[in-house]
Amino acid sequence: MNRRRFLQFSAALVGSPLLDRAVFAAAADEKLPVTGRDEPALAGFDRMMLGFMEKNEIPGAAMAIGRGGRIVYARGFGYADVAKKEPVQPDALFRIASLSKSFTAVAILQLQETGKLKLSEPAFKILGYKPHLENGASVDPRLWQITIAQLLHHTGGFDRDAKESFDPMFQSFRIAEAMGTKPPAEPRQIIEYMMGRKLDFDPGMREAYSNFGYCVLGRIIEKLSGTPVYATYVEREVLKPLGIHRMRIGRSLEKDRAPGEVRYYPRNDERVNSVFGGGKRVPMAYGGWYLESLDSHGGWIASAPELVRYASAFDHPDSCPVLKRASVEELFRRPKDTGFTADGKPRDAYYACGWEVRPMGHGTMNTWHTGLLDGTSTLLVRRCDGLTWAVLFNKDYDAKGKALCGDVDPLVHPMADDVKTWPKGWEFEDNAIKG
Numbered sequence: 087m088n089r090r091r092f093l094q095f096s097a098a099l100v101g102s103p104l105l106d107r108a109v110f111a112a113a114a115d116e117k118l119p120v121t122g123r124d125e126p127a128l129a130g131f132d133r134m135m136l137g138f139m140e141k142n143e144i145p146g147a148a149m150a151i152g153r154g155g156r157i158v159y160a161r162g163f164g165y166a167d168v169a170k171k172e173p174v175q176p177d178a179l180f181r182i183a184s185l186s187k188s189f190t191a192v193a194i195l196q197l198q199e200t201g202k203l204k205l206s207e208p209a210f211k212i213l214g215y216k217p218h219l220e221n222g223a224s225v226d227p228r229l230w231q232i233t234i235a236q237l238l239h240h241t242g243g244f245d246r247d248a249k250e251s252f253d254p255m256f257q258s259f260r261i262a263e264a265m266g267t268k269p270p271a272e273p274r275q276i277i278e279y280m281m282g283r284k285l286d287f288d289p290g291m292r293e294a295y296s297n298f299g300y301c302v303l304g305r306i307i308e309k310l311s312g313t314p315v316y317a318t319y320v321e322r323e324v325l326k327p328l329g330i331h332r333m334r335i336g337r338s339l340e341k342d343r344a345p346g347e348v349r350y351y352p353r354n355d356e357r358v359n360s361v362f363g364g365g366k367r368v369p370m371a372y373g374g375w376y377l378e379s380l381d382s383h384g385g386w387i388a389s390a391p392e393l394v395r396y397a398s399a400f401d402h403p404d405s406c407p408v409l410k411r412a413s414v415e416e417l418f419r420r421p422k423d424t425g426f427t428a429d430g431k432p433r434d435a436y437y438a439c440g441w442e443v444r445p446m447g448h449g450t451m452n453t454w455h456t457g458l459l460d461g462t463s464t465l466l467v468r469r470c471d472g473l474t475w476a477v478l479f480n481k482d483y484d485a486k487g488k489a490l491c492g493d494v495d496p497l498v499h500p501m502a503d504d505v506k507t508w509p510k511g512w513e514f515e516d517n518a519i520k521g
Contacts, residue, residue, distance in 0.1 A: 118163055120162070123176075131159060145168050146481075148180065149477045152475070160176040166178055167348070176389075177389040178478075180387060180462055181336050181386075182384075182386050182388050182462075184457040187384075192440070193316075197307065204234075208233060213277070217281035229285065241292065246297070248287075255297045259359070295437075300382050332388070338361070338373055351480055352460040371462075377459075397467075419439075424437070450470035458491065
């Protein structure tokens with residue numbers, strides 16, 4: 087199939103599950119477009135990204151690298167919208183999924199700095215929500231023991247993979263029906279519903295990744311900051327001081343896609359019932375779940391350079407614009423419970439506050455987080471040598487069902503190690519990002 091016929095075919099298939107299987111067919115006839123400032127010394131990253139995308143049939147991606155507080159690399163690859171032949175720009179917006187958790191953790195630590203909370207406080211007592219009880223159920227007394235710190239560390243007692251459990255953040259229609267409200271369920275409704283269920287384990291006993299825990303943290307931010315909307319607080323107190331102005335909470339439906347936001351192409355783009363009700367069948371990435379309710383654990387959209395700018399802010403704790411040194415240290419501190427093995431030995435890696443952490447010796451550490459939603463896979467890394475990078479894709483999995491963020495991570499590190507001379511780079515808001 088030549089490129090012209092491919093693009094005509096793609097345009098006819100917008101919204102179809104067939105599009106994902108056809109979307110990369112043009113690669114055999116023509117190279118994917120690359121946008122942004124060309125840095126000859128870093129051409130290896132271009133080759134690595136293009137080869138990775140061709141191998142895994144990825145429509146579009148963006149990558150940015152920071153060093154010494156400056157952007158040294160920012161490139162867009164492939165298509166933001168295949169049918170419209172719209173190349174990904176280096177500052178294109180992507181759903182960042184669970185990279186969102188770090189922003190929530192920073193906001194919580196800011197509130198601790200101002201004396202509005204302590205991490206040791208019971209989380210659910212702060213909210214004052216009324217549990218939704220079904221069929222004579224009672225509130226699990228352990229609920230009131232869960233602390234803010236345990237929610238940050240994923241040790242609150244919620245395990246989405248437990249036999250009798252699930253991830254409520256992706257069961258919005260089910261919860262709205264149980265609550266007798268119009269779908270999709272909002273965060274407060276989800277929390278009140280979950281407050282009526284049994285915990286999966288004793289708080290603090292083990293770690294189980296919990297989107298729901300970070301949903302609760304978002305509502306605590308709203309309650310204690312006096313700002314009714316979580317995103318408004320983060321935009322004002324976390325993003326604005328860093329000069330980040332385009333990040334925002336994403337929208338569920340394609341018609342509400344933000345200016346400069348890519349289109350998403352899940353590997354398995356099956357049609358499902360819309361979370362908004364009405365019996366309409368929609369692509370999973372556009373109405374299969376309610377993105378707006380994922381705000382504090384997975385709802386943000388951002389560009390790769392913005393994420394690098396944000397992550398680099400913690401490189402110098404004494405001059406961090408959004409947290410004091412003690413809070414930066416808390417952000418990456420080893421948890422007392424799950425940061426150690428049963429016999430008391432420090433784990434090689436652990437989950438801190440919205441970041442995965444691996445100590446590298448001599449007081450240094452690598453910190454990172456990945457994100458995954460239908461149609462998007464993301465990676466943000468802070469390395470112990472001062473390098474920071476973000477890689478964003480508008481596809482989720484490879485052909486074997488492995489998340490792209492996990493596939494690309496081991497490719498970036500050796501590429502960075504091989505760079506002999508890094509360019510000087512440019513300021514974050516410099517027009518050179520466009521190339």
